[in-house]
Amino acid sequence: MQKVNRWVWLTGVTLSIGVALVSGYQLLRERQVYTVRLATGGASGEYYAFGTAIAQVVAAHEPKIKIEVVESAGSPQNMQAVQARRADLALVQSDTPVLPAVQAVAQLYPEMFHLIADTAAEIDSIADLQGKRIALMPKGSGSYTLFWPLIAHYGLQPEDFQAFPMSPTEAHAALLRGDVDALFRIIGLGNESVAALLRDPAVELVPIQQIEALRLSQPYLQPTIIPQGAYDGSPPTPAADLPVVAVNALLVAHQAVPLEVVKAVTRTLYESRNELIRANPHTAQIQSPSVSQNLGIPLHPGAQAYYYQDEPNFFVEYAEPMGLLLSATIIVASGIWQFRLWLVGRQKNRADMYNLEILALIEQVHSASSLEELRSIRQQLFEILQQVVVDLDIDRISPESFQSFTFPWQVAIDTIRHREMILMNLTGTR
Structure with a gap:
C-alpha cells in the first residue's frame, strides 16, 4: 500500500510539473x-x-x-x-x-519586361539591340539575370552589344543623356520612375515579340500587354496595347x-x-x-x-445523407447556375460603372485649370478605389473585374500628375 501511495504521489508530482511546463510554454508563446x-x-x-x-x-x-x-x-x-x-x-x-x-x-x-529605347536609335525589337549600348539593372538582380536568356532567343551574344549594369536611377539618367541607346528593366506596371522617364518624347517602349516561342525555353514567362495609355493618357503612352512578357513577384x-x-x-x-x-x-x-x-x-x-482554414473536415463534409434524388440535384444545380450567371453579370455591371466614373474623371483632368481642382479629382479617385476594394471583399465585383479596374485608375492618377506639371509650368509654381 505504501508503494502504491508513493507511485500515486510521484505520478501526481510529474503531472503537475508537466502541466506547469506546458502552461508556462504556452504563456511564453502568447x-x-x-x-x-x-x-x-x-x-x-x-x-x-x-x-x-x-x-x-x-x-x-x-x-x-x-x-x-x-x-x-x-x-x-x-x-x-x-x-x-x-x-x-x-x-x-x-x-x-x-x-x-x-x-x-x-x-x-505581375512584373513586366520593359525595353525602353532612344527613338533616334531605331530599335523596334530586341534583335535591333545588336551594336547598341544597353543599360541593365545591377548584377545579381532578377532583371539582369533574365536579360541574357531573353536576348539569346534572338540570336544575340554578349559580344554583339555593350552592356552597362547600373542602378535604375543611373540607367534612366544615362538614357536621357544619350549615354546609352536603351535600357532593360523588369518592373510592375505603373512604376512612377518609369512613367517619368516615358514622358520624354525622345524615348519609347519597344514591344517584345515571339512570346509563345520564348515560352518554349522559358516556361515561367507569361504573355501580357502594357495597355494603351498605361503610363500617360494624353497623349497615350504607349500609343497602343504593347505585347510584352511578365514574371510574377x-x-x-x-x-x-x-x-x-x-x-x-x-x-x-x-x-x-x-x-x-x-x-x-x-x-x-x-x-x-x-x-x-x-x-x-x-x-x-x-x-x-x-x-484552407474554412475547408470542412472530411467527415463533416460527407456527414449528410448521400441519397438525394437525381431530380432534386438537377433542380438545385440549375438554380445555382442561374444565380451565378446573375451574380457575374451584376459584378461586371458594377465594375463597368466604376470604369465609366474613372473615364469621366480623366475628362475633368484634361479640362482642369487649377491645382485645387486636380486635388479634388485625386481625392475622388481614392474614394472610388476604396469603394472598389470594399466591393471586392464582399463579392460585389469579381477579382477579374478588379484587375481590369486598376489599369484605368492608374492611368487617371498618371494623367493628374501630367496635368499638374503643365499647370505648374504655366503658373511658375514650384
Whole structure:
C-alpha cells in the first residue's frame, strides 16, 4: 500500500510539473514577440517600397510581429538569403530557382519586361539591340539575370552589344543623356520612375515579340500587354496595347519560420487591403488567394493554414445523407447556375460603372485649370478605389473585374500628375 501511495504521489508530482511546463510554454508563446527579416531590393526600388508597406500594416494589426525590411541586390540574392536563414521572408521573381528550405507564401503581382529605347536609335525589337549600348539593372538582380536568356532567343551574344549594369536611377539618367541607346528593366506596371522617364518624347517602349516561342525555353514567362495609355493618357503612352512578357513577384519564407507568423502575414495581405493600398497603391495588384494556392512549389504551413482554414473536415463534409434524388440535384444545380450567371453579370455591371466614373474623371483632368481642382479629382479617385476594394471583399465585383479596374485608375492618377506639371509650368509654381 505504501508503494502504491508513493507511485500515486510521484505520478501526481510529474503531472503537475508537466502541466506547469506546458502552461508556462504556452504563456511564453502568447507573449513572444517575433522579429523577422524581409529581403526586398534596393532602397529606391519597387520591392523595397512593397515590403515597407507590408511591414507597416502587419505592425498595425499584429503587434507581436516586427518585420525588418532589408535591402538587397535582387531575387537570386534574396533566395540565397532565405535558404541560409540570413532572411526569414523575401520577395522574389517567379523564375528564380527555388532552394530546398524555401517555401511559398503568396503570389503578389505581375512584373513586366520593359525595353525602353532612344527613338533616334531605331530599335523596334530586341534583335535591333545588336551594336547598341544597353543599360541593365545591377548584377545579381532578377532583371539582369533574365536579360541574357531573353536576348539569346534572338540570336544575340554578349559580344554583339555593350552592356552597362547600373542602378535604375543611373540607367534612366544615362538614357536621357544619350549615354546609352536603351535600357532593360523588369518592373510592375505603373512604376512612377518609369512613367517619368516615358514622358520624354525622345524615348519609347519597344514591344517584345515571339512570346509563345520564348515560352518554349522559358516556361515561367507569361504573355501580357502594357495597355494603351498605361503610363500617360494624353497623349497615350504607349500609343497602343504593347505585347510584352511578365514574371510574377512572389513572397516566400524559410520553412522554419513559425506557422503563426506566416499565417498572420498572409492574412494581412488579403484582409487588410485598404491599409496596404493607402501605404502603397501597387499593393492593389495582389493576386487572389486561389492563385497563390496553385504556384507549383511547396506552400509554407502557415500559408496553408490561412488558405484552407474554412475547408470542412472530411467527415463533416460527407456527414449528410448521400441519397438525394437525381431530380432534386438537377433542380438545385440549375438554380445555382442561374444565380451565378446573375451574380457575374451584376459584378461586371458594377465594375463597368466604376470604369465609366474613372473615364469621366480623366475628362475633368484634361479640362482642369487649377491645382485645387486636380486635388479634388485625386481625392475622388481614392474614394472610388476604396469603394472598389470594399466591393471586392464582399463579392460585389469579381477579382477579374478588379484587375481590369486598376489599369484605368492608374492611368487617371498618371494623367493628374501630367496635368499638374503643365499647370505648374504655366503658373511658375514650384
